[in-house]
Every structure is written in C-alpha cells, then in structure tokens.
Amino acid sequence: MAPASLAGLFGALGLTALASASVTKRGLDNSSKDHDILDFVDPLIGTSNGGHSFAGATLPFGMAKAVADTLGENQAGFAYDTQYVSGFSHMHDSGTGGSPSLGNFPLFVHPSCPSDDLDQCTWQQSARASAWSSPQARPGYFSISLANGVLAEMTVTNRSALYRFTFGNVTSEKLSPIVLVDLMDLPQSRTNGTASVDPSTGRLTGNGTFSPSFGIGTYDLHFCVDFRGAQVRDTGVWQNNRAGTNQTDLVLTYDGSNSASTLSGGTFTRFNAPTANDTLMARVGVSFISVNQACSNAENEQPEFDFPGTVQTAENAWRDKLSAISVDAEGTSDDLQKVFWSGIYRAMISPQDYTGENPLWQSDEPYYDSYYCIWDSYRGVHQLLTLADPLSESLMIRSLIDIYRHEGYLPDCRMSLCKGYTQGGSNADVLLAEALLKNVSDIDWATAYEAVVKDAEVEPSNWNVEGRGGLESWKTLNFIPTDDYDPYGVGLHTRSISRTVEYAYDDYCIAEMARILGHESDNEKYTQRAKNWQNMFRDDQQSTISGVDTGFTGFLQPRYPNGTWGYQDPIFCSPLLNFDSCYLNANGHETYEGSAWLYSFYVPQDMASLITRLGGRETFVSRLTYLHNSGLLYVGDEQAFLTVHQFHYAGRPGLSTKQAHAYIPSQFNTSVSGIPGNDDGGAMGAFAALSMMGLFPVHGQDVYLINPPFFKEVSILNKATGKTAIVRNTNFDPTYQSIYIQNATRDGHPWTKNWIGHDFFREGGVLELVLGPEESAWGAREEDVPPSMSG
Structure with a gap:
C-alpha cells in the first residue's frame, strides 16, 4: 500500500532526504552552504538539435515525468528549437530517437475563452498551441511561460505530477480558466480512449490504449486529475474544435478510417477566477493498472497539493543520488562541472521504476521499464550506475531476470510494458555478466545464467524483439x-x-x-x-x-x-x-x-x-x-565510446586521454545542443561523466581504463559497502596541458597497469596519478595493458 506522506513515499523508494549537498571551491561538500550541487545540473542540455533529452521534472528513475510538450521534434516532450507548446503531459522517455514517446493525456490551460464562449476557444493540438518563453529547468522542477499569459510550473512524485498555473500576466476582462485533457499521446498512436468529468468536483479521469514508440503491441494507461485553488464553474466534453457542457463522458474508438489526429478529444473543467494569487493547481495521477489506482497514487503521494514541499523532496532525492560522487573542482570551470553533473543526472532518468504498476504479471520482484534501449545503455549507463548507485543497478538486473521468467527472453529493448526492437545482439547478456563480475548483490544467478544460455541457444519466433x-x-x-x-x-x-x-x-x-x-x-x-x-x-x-x-x-x-x-x-x-x-x-x-x-x-x-x-x-x-x-x-553513436579509450590496449594510455579531451568539451558542452545526437537514455551523459572521472569501464568486464580525471580529485562512495575510492591528480593542470600520467600509486604502492578492477571501488582506496606535459612509459609494457581472451 502506498504511504500517505511525502516522507513516507520517498522513504519507500529508498530516497533519503538529506541536508543540501553543496559545492565549494573544492567540490562536493555536504557540510558547506556555499553552493548547491544541483546548481551544476542543467536539464536543458541536449534539448536542441535532435538531442531529445528530457528537460522536465522527474525523480531518479521515476515513472512520472512532467514537462511542456512542444510542436515539432518532441520525442521527449520539450525541445528548445521549437516555438509552440501544445500541452503539459506526465510521462516521457529521455534521449530516444525515432518516433516520439509517451506524452499521454496532455493538459492545456486557457485563461478564458474569447467572449466567454467555449466554441471560440481552441481545442485541437495545433490550434491551441501557444508560443513559449523563459523555460526554467532544475532537478525535480520545470517552468515555462506561454504567450496566452499562463506561467506553468510542474514537479513530481514517483507516480504523480503537480502543476501550478499562474495567471498574473493575463489581460483579458474576465479570468475564467479552462483546463482540458486530451486523449492523445505524442506519437498519436491511440486507438481507443475514454474520458469522464465529475461536475461537482471537476475531477477528470480516463484511459486509453496506445502503441509503444519503438516496439510491438499496445499498452493501456489511466489518469486522474484533481484541482485546487478555484471554484468549478462548469464542466464538459470536447472533440475536434467543438465543446459542450451537457455531457460528462466521451468515448473515442478508432474505426480504421480516420487518422489519430482527427480523433483528438477529451473533457474539461472551467473555473471561476482563482481565489488566491491568481493560481490554479492540478494534480495528475497516472497508472497502468486502473483509474482508481491513478487517483490513489496521486492522493497518497501528495495529499496536500504542497508544491514547494514536493519540489524540495524531489531535490533531496536527487542530492542523495548524486552524493555518491564528489569532486575537488578547484580550477575546473563551471561549464565543465555542469557537463559532468548533468551527464550523471541524465543517466539516472531511466530505466524507470514501475514496480507495482505492471498489469502483465504478479511478482514480488522489482519491475523497471524504459530500457530504451540496452543496445545504447550497455556501454556506459549501467556501468555508471554500478559505481554511483549499485543498489538501483541490482533492482534493474533483478527486473531483467524477472522479465525473462514471465516473457521467456531477456529484453534488448523495452518500453511501456511492450517488447522493443532488438538492434544488434542479446546485450542484456553483457549486463548480467558484468553484474556477476562486479558482485552486484541479491541476484538469482542460476536463473540469470539460464536466461543468457537461452539467448545463445534457442531462437525465438520473432527475433526482431528478443533473443537472436x-x-x-x-x-x-x-x-x-x-x-x-x-x-x-x-x-x-x-x-x-x-x-x-x-x-x-x-x-x-x-x-x-x-x-x-x-x-x-x-x-x-x-x-x-x-x-x-x-x-x-x-x-x-x-x-x-x-x-x-x-x-x-x-x-x-x-x-x-x-x-x-x-x-x-x-x-x-x-x-x-x-x-x-x-x-x-x-x-x-x-x-x-x-x-x-x-x-x-x-x-x-x-x-x-x-x-x-x-x-x-x-x-x-x-x-x-x-x-x-x-x-x-x-561520437554520437555508442559504438564509438570504447574506441576513444582503446589506445590503452596498445600501451598508449596518454592517447586515450588526449582523445577524450578532443571530444570534451567540443562535442559535450553546456549548450542546449551540447551532446552529439540523441542522448539515448543517458548514454551520452554517461560517456562524458565516466571519461571525466578518469576510469572508463570496459562493458561486460572487470576492467576500468585509467585516465587522469578532469578534476584535481574524484571520490566515489560505494553505497553497498560503505567504502570510498579516490582518484587524485598530482600536478593537476586546469588548462589541460599536463594530462599525461608519469607514474601512479595505489594506496602508496607503485601501480604500473593502465587499468584497474572493480575491487578498487568495492574495497576503497586511493589511486594517485602524477601528471606531466608529455607521454611517458607508464602503462606501456605488455604486462600493463588490459587483459585479452588470448592472453
């Protein structure tokens, strides 16, 4: 049963509220109040030029993801290189290519209708869309101003979104806000949908059947919207560009002859002017189970419509996740710090925790979704999570194994409860092997091994979506x-x-x-x-x-x-x-x-x-x-990642370091187009962060390739063992001229290998790198290069 308070909710998710983590000139320092680490996270990075990064409000691995949806290239809802907002929706994926994803049941707000006439309001997506300006994004929060005078702010819990609409800039004679819900999703894939409105409370509920954006099958999703801050004036339904107050229910069924866009419709609630501060609040619960569960999710997770409290709790959840890593940032530019922390942040948006929201089977195991796709994430995202959040990585691996138990194969891609398309091999095999090598806890290894052997031995009937x-x-x-x-x-x-x-x-x-x-x-x-x-x-x-x-x-x-x-x-x-x-x-x-x-x-x-x-x-x-x-x-394709660091295998680790600096910050920077191509579920963010940490993991192996961090020092707390691993640069040069390792010690003893194993992070210790302006012989001998199968 869901807890009845914010503190209970986030505690149940393993997200402990803590004192604000801060950044001093030495980096992350929980005891200092100089700067908040979240000041170095910019969710707008990668929201332009096809990056498709999710800019809105989310928890780490949260299901609810609230943001403004723009017209145009809107795979993650909001894109900076667009002009108009058509709605605010509550679930999204991040960094994906192809078709837009999710964006179901968007709300839109009119401050009033011209001449107070419903039929003079605009209802369809393209007609109602309003020019936007001044987007503000921060972990757990997003806001944007619309040309129609509405300031929209949003935050989330794990299964619900909370919106605050302010009408201070509205100049119409009579303020009578209308909030509509559209039975639509971003890819316009809905086949069937229902919507209802309660005339006494204004509550909007409904559901729809949709298709995944990169897979097969369909999924059902349900919503529940409640309001606070104004009295209900009237309610009704709308379809196409007509609306009326004489109905409370709408059913839309695809008959094979109309396009999805012509079947746009939903319900609405119209209000008298807000009673305080020109502000109206909307709370949206979502569920894959039922409308009742969508309502319960919202009621239990945020019963008081506490916007600032919800923002604060979300921020603390992010501080907790980011607190596993700290840096001594003295001499490192703010921009490079933002590239680093924003990359880690984006790598913690997905996969998404849908535990308790899976209607397909009953299980005591966790259920994560939006592995979108493992072909993208197996080369960096999960390696970063194994370092920064091994407990969540364990839950994700357990979820993959449970998917195998109930669907017969490990997924290579999965979203919205559906099987996604396989792009290459059966790459969940790589994740399971690496989890075993790195002692990820609480895994059923017998079933895990059974699953990977089936990938290798038994061809499925449709290997477009599973197996080989x-x-x-x-x-x-x-x-x-x-x-x-x-x-x-x-x-x-x-x-x-x-x-x-x-x-x-x-x-x-x-x-x-x-x-x-x-x-x-x-x-x-x-x-x-x-x-x-x-x-x-x-x-x-x-x-x-x-x-x-x-x-x-x-x-x-x-x-x-x-x-x-x-x-x-x-x-x-x-x-x-x-x-x-x-x-x-x-x-x-x-x-x-x-x-x-x-x-x-x-x-x-x-x-x-x-x-x-x-x-x-x-x-x-x-x-x-x-x-x-x-x-x-x-470098915007994940296959390129390892090639940046493969000079290590030829005994030239300095060239790997040099190549990483060639791409960061030229390709990875703080602009809204600051990543090459799609972020691919945080893959680009993970690559940048791992490269800047100086220990680049070889996926599927217990091997980290050693490079100097982009900071004086990086510390990584293993939250499973309580041990801290520190990588420290001696002779650190913030101009990055002296980037070549001259010699190294591990816990005071000489370390000549140009790689290190996961035991360093599990057991803790200090790896100290002495830097100079020229390549040295360090890490060049045959016995110092990473292991190979042939010896």
Whole structure:
C-alpha cells in the first residue's frame, strides 16, 4: 500500500532526504552552504538539435515525468528549437530517437475563452498551441511561460505530477480558466480512449490504449486529475474544435478510417477566477493498472497539493543520488562541472521504476521499464550506475531476470510494458555478466545464467524483439551470413557484420559467467564462439576515401552462406558516405548505425588478437588515430565510446586521454545542443561523466581504463559497502596541458597497469596519478595493458 506522506513515499523508494549537498571551491561538500550541487545540473542540455533529452521534472528513475510538450521534434516532450507548446503531459522517455514517446493525456490551460464562449476557444493540438518563453529547468522542477499569459510550473512524485498555473500576466476582462485533457499521446498512436468529468468536483479521469514508440503491441494507461485553488464553474466534453457542457463522458474508438489526429478529444473543467494569487493547481495521477489506482497514487503521494514541499523532496532525492560522487573542482570551470553533473543526472532518468504498476504479471520482484534501449545503455549507463548507485543497478538486473521468467527472453529493448526492437545482439547478456563480475548483490544467478544460455541457444519466433536470429548459421557457419536462410524465426536479415561481432561478444560474456559459476564445458564452448568475429574479417580488404587509399588493410566484410565474400565499402554508413543508410529497416545493410571501419575495432574480448591481426601496436595506433581524425567516426553513436579509450590496449594510455579531451568539451558542452545526437537514455551523459572521472569501464568486464580525471580529485562512495575510492591528480593542470600520467600509486604502492578492477571501488582506496606535459612509459609494457581472451 502506498504511504500517505511525502516522507513516507520517498522513504519507500529508498530516497533519503538529506541536508543540501553543496559545492565549494573544492567540490562536493555536504557540510558547506556555499553552493548547491544541483546548481551544476542543467536539464536543458541536449534539448536542441535532435538531442531529445528530457528537460522536465522527474525523480531518479521515476515513472512520472512532467514537462511542456512542444510542436515539432518532441520525442521527449520539450525541445528548445521549437516555438509552440501544445500541452503539459506526465510521462516521457529521455534521449530516444525515432518516433516520439509517451506524452499521454496532455493538459492545456486557457485563461478564458474569447467572449466567454467555449466554441471560440481552441481545442485541437495545433490550434491551441501557444508560443513559449523563459523555460526554467532544475532537478525535480520545470517552468515555462506561454504567450496566452499562463506561467506553468510542474514537479513530481514517483507516480504523480503537480502543476501550478499562474495567471498574473493575463489581460483579458474576465479570468475564467479552462483546463482540458486530451486523449492523445505524442506519437498519436491511440486507438481507443475514454474520458469522464465529475461536475461537482471537476475531477477528470480516463484511459486509453496506445502503441509503444519503438516496439510491438499496445499498452493501456489511466489518469486522474484533481484541482485546487478555484471554484468549478462548469464542466464538459470536447472533440475536434467543438465543446459542450451537457455531457460528462466521451468515448473515442478508432474505426480504421480516420487518422489519430482527427480523433483528438477529451473533457474539461472551467473555473471561476482563482481565489488566491491568481493560481490554479492540478494534480495528475497516472497508472497502468486502473483509474482508481491513478487517483490513489496521486492522493497518497501528495495529499496536500504542497508544491514547494514536493519540489524540495524531489531535490533531496536527487542530492542523495548524486552524493555518491564528489569532486575537488578547484580550477575546473563551471561549464565543465555542469557537463559532468548533468551527464550523471541524465543517466539516472531511466530505466524507470514501475514496480507495482505492471498489469502483465504478479511478482514480488522489482519491475523497471524504459530500457530504451540496452543496445545504447550497455556501454556506459549501467556501468555508471554500478559505481554511483549499485543498489538501483541490482533492482534493474533483478527486473531483467524477472522479465525473462514471465516473457521467456531477456529484453534488448523495452518500453511501456511492450517488447522493443532488438538492434544488434542479446546485450542484456553483457549486463548480467558484468553484474556477476562486479558482485552486484541479491541476484538469482542460476536463473540469470539460464536466461543468457537461452539467448545463445534457442531462437525465438520473432527475433526482431528478443533473443537472436540466425542461430543455426551461427552454430554451423560460425558467422551470420548475408542473405541468411533461417526458417526457424522471423526477423530483419540485415546487419550481418554488426550482429556477428555483437553475438561473438555476447558469447564471451556468457563464457565468463560459465567460468565463474562452474560450467566448464559451457565456458569452453562460448569462448570458442567468441572468436567468430575472425570469420568475417577479410585481411586483404582495402579502403579508399574519395578514391585515395587510406593505407590500411583488413576490414570486416559480409559473407554469404556458401562462404564466399560479399562487399560493403568500409566507409559506408560513416559521416563520409551514406551516413543515414544503416538503420533498422529492410534496406539497412550489413552494419548498424556505423561503418565497417568502426565495427572492425569491436573486439573488446580479445584486443590482443585484433592488434596482431591489424599489423601490431604501431599500425593499430596509427589506424585508431586515423579513425578519430579522418571524419569517419561520429561520437554520437555508442559504438564509438570504447574506441576513444582503446589506445590503452596498445600501451598508449596518454592517447586515450588526449582523445577524450578532443571530444570534451567540443562535442559535450553546456549548450542546449551540447551532446552529439540523441542522448539515448543517458548514454551520452554517461560517456562524458565516466571519461571525466578518469576510469572508463570496459562493458561486460572487470576492467576500468585509467585516465587522469578532469578534476584535481574524484571520490566515489560505494553505497553497498560503505567504502570510498579516490582518484587524485598530482600536478593537476586546469588548462589541460599536463594530462599525461608519469607514474601512479595505489594506496602508496607503485601501480604500473593502465587499468584497474572493480575491487578498487568495492574495497576503497586511493589511486594517485602524477601528471606531466608529455607521454611517458607508464602503462606501456605488455604486462600493463588490459587483459585479452588470448592472453
């Protein structure tokens, strides 16, 4: 049962209110009152130029997400490069591409109708939309001013949103606000919807059936809106651009002949002028279970319509989450601090805690949703959460395993209770293996192992949304062929190159789980399969750019079922050639969102073998440098992340550091377009934050690549063990000229390896890095580079 107070609510969520965390010139310091750490979080970063970052009010991993919805590119509701707001809705995803997501049941407010005539008000989305100005965003809070004179402010609890509408700038003769609810969502996917209004209280309720934005199936969502601050004048229903007060219910059913936009409609409540401060409040509960539960969620989570109290509690929840990490920021610019803290913040928006809101099955396990998508988040987001919030990471891993129990497969993507599209391999395997390696607590490892083995062995009937396709070819040919013959399941027969390297790495991760859990024969089998990337590597393949040979030989290439080679230009699907030609469609080609140039570096399990095959360390460094400097690489795709730091494997860690500084802050900065491409559920934020922390994780492994932090010192408190790990720069240079490690010590003892394991974070300690202006021999020996499968 939901607690009946804010303190109880957030306590139940594990979000302890605490004294304001503060930033001094030395960084995060909970005892100081100089600055609030939330001052360094800017939710507006990435809200322009296709970043699709969620700018509104949310809790860490919260279900309710309130923001203004704009007309135009509005995947996360609000986008800075738009002009008009069409409503305020209560659930969103963050940083996604493709179709807009959620945005169900938006409210819109008219201060009054012209001539006090309902039919002279505008109702449809495009007609009612009002120009916006002065957006303000802060963790747990969002506000925006509309040209119609309304100031809209919003905050949230976990299952409800609270809006405060102020009419101080309204100049009409008679203030008589109308709040309408629209049975619509951002992608306009609704098939059926119902809305009701209580004439005595003005309460608005209803539900609808919608489609997910990147998956299959449908979901039902319910809402409940209550008001405070003004007396109800009248109520009614509306459809298209007509409204009336003689009805209390509306049913919209898609009949196959009309577009979703022509079926827009809902209910409304009209008020007399607000009784105090020209302010009207609306509280919205949401639920996947029922209207009654939506109402209960709102009533239990915020019974008093306490706007400032709700904001304060939300802020404290964010301070608590961010408090695991602290920095000595002396000399570091405010802008770089904002890039860092805003990146961590965005990585804690999703996945979303829907525990208690899953109508699909009964379970005592947690249920998280909006894994959107693991293909994006498995290379950074979950690694950051394992460091900063291992308890939440445990809940998310448990949720993935419970999804397997009830749906038969681990998801690679999931949103709105629906199966999402698989973009590459079965990458939840990577997350489970890494959780085992890093001792994430309270996991049912027997079921986890069962789930990853099923991914590797049993092809689902629809491998577009779960598991892997082409498993018969994978087991017999030892690669995924172009034009594969696969009568065992249905899925897109594209991405043969990228699926091959991802399947190989997924199998490596399963082999690691088998080794730890004592399944010796499985360890041998999956270790052998992890070598399958080599079967698509063509040693004599050359690459040219505009007819000029790049000078490098050997690239992944497609192969047919009979073993003969196909051809895809190694630069195809790079920024230099047909960049937009490798998406998830029938014409998607053999690599996904990247080129063969890029995917030819994707052998995290055995970089030693890759370096040898590419001609040795010197050639590898030259080739990796060329990838970054030639225009072939777009760092806005997650496959690029590890390539920034792969110089470590060739004994040149200083070049990884140099490359990270080449992208931060040039590509990751504090502007509203301050990330490259979509934020992808916090992936871009996680990459920036981890790179700036100086310990970049190799996903699926117990390996962190050591670089100097962008700060004098970074401290990470492990909230599971209570231990603190500190990375400290000696000779820190805030101009970032001296960025090369000369030598290192761990707890006072020399540390020559250019990587470190998770035991450092689990047990705590001090890693001290002495910096200088030139590369040194530190971390260059064969025995100092990260481990590889082949030794």
